[in-house]
Amino acid sequence: MTDIAGRPCIICVAITGSLPTKTNNPAVPITVAEQVESTQQAFEAGASIVHAHVRNDDQTPSSDPEKFARLKEGLEKHCPGMIIQFSTGGRSGAGQARGGMLPLRPDMASLSVGSNNFPTRVYENPPDLVDWLAAEMVTYGVKPEVEAFDLSHILKAKAMWDAGQTADRPYVQFVMGVKNAMPADRDVFDYYIRTVHRLFGEDAPWCAAGIGPNQIVLNEWAISSGGHART
């Protein structure tokens, strides 16, 4: 699958997220077996990255490294060659527990580099935790996907790269449509792209994710603008 410029289009599938339960959507995969099965379907349909959270048996978010280990094993077996990205986001755990799965050496992990508001609370990523997560990713050879909930997060990724806190050029995901953070604003989206190119080079890859009803909007914007899409 290629984008309008003929480059390969990377589809990143977020199989579970941290919040939806089977009450919201009976199709949400919760157990590791369900997650592997669901990812395999997406993989066979062309997705090349899987962004994964894990869940407890009661469907609440988890950051249990043992669950991540079983998921990784299943994905490697059923989706050979697929890029595995684990979430270190704050909805699944607190403090350093968020990075407890990094020693498993997934290909990638999400990395929040700043704080912002969420619909009803503060999404807290204190500077010392950001530094620690980034250092763990360097230690275990895990490539970060920087979650940009706001513009300064892209500039922070640049500062961290300059300071040697990331091994490679940062790979940034724009997250739009979260209430009280950045809305799905087309002018801002275009400025995000210009900023990535200015800071990381004209060939720097990026991807975008829209939350809720903005998912389809962001997919269209991203694919038509040369970015990768999160579904």
Place this chain on the structure above:
Amino acid sequence: MTDIAGRPCIICVAITGSLPTKTNNPAVPITVAEQVESTQQAFEAGASIVHAHVRNDDQTPSSDPEKFARLKEGLEKHCPGMIIQFSTGGRSGAGQARGGMLPLRPDMASLSVGSNNFPTRVYENPPDLVDWLAAEMVTYGVKPEVEAFDLSHILKAKAMWDAGQTADRPYVQFVMGVKNAMPADRDVFDYYIRTVHRLFGEDAPWCAAGIGPNQIVLNEWAISSGGHART
């Protein structure tokens, strides 16, 4: 005093801030009497807005409404016509204590509308506190100055205006040069201005503040771009 386009140039003086003590700078005014004297000097030199924090006797930040009341009284007497802006920032108090001086009906108050990182911690402005502070400002006829530590804060100000959470068109201050928040980046500064004009109209006023060594840089950028300057 007029700017390069001949419009009146508003100088906003921040007389104390929340953190510096006399150990850092013996000239920092701490007592209410010192603050009034210092503001009067700035007023006579042309400043038209005063942005004020108050302090306890041991120089630590305070949000004591009684201190703010004495400050307002002194400023009204010695700086007639000067616009008085009180800080509701998070360095001087916690939760609703941050807005305890709003019933004094200052002309303006600072209003943070999102959260972000500071050099060593999270600057927390939870959504319900933001909503409460904005509502108190409407109740007491206080005009907010929205402190934009990041781009989404400008878009949030627009959403709040649309929702009737601010009485007038928002007046936005760009805050740049805070470590782990938005650096003093000229391209971003120019985009901030374009965003203010896009969302609030071509004639919308704005101001800018640079932290530490960035103060003089931001003053130059702001004055040469038609904004108001915080000194």
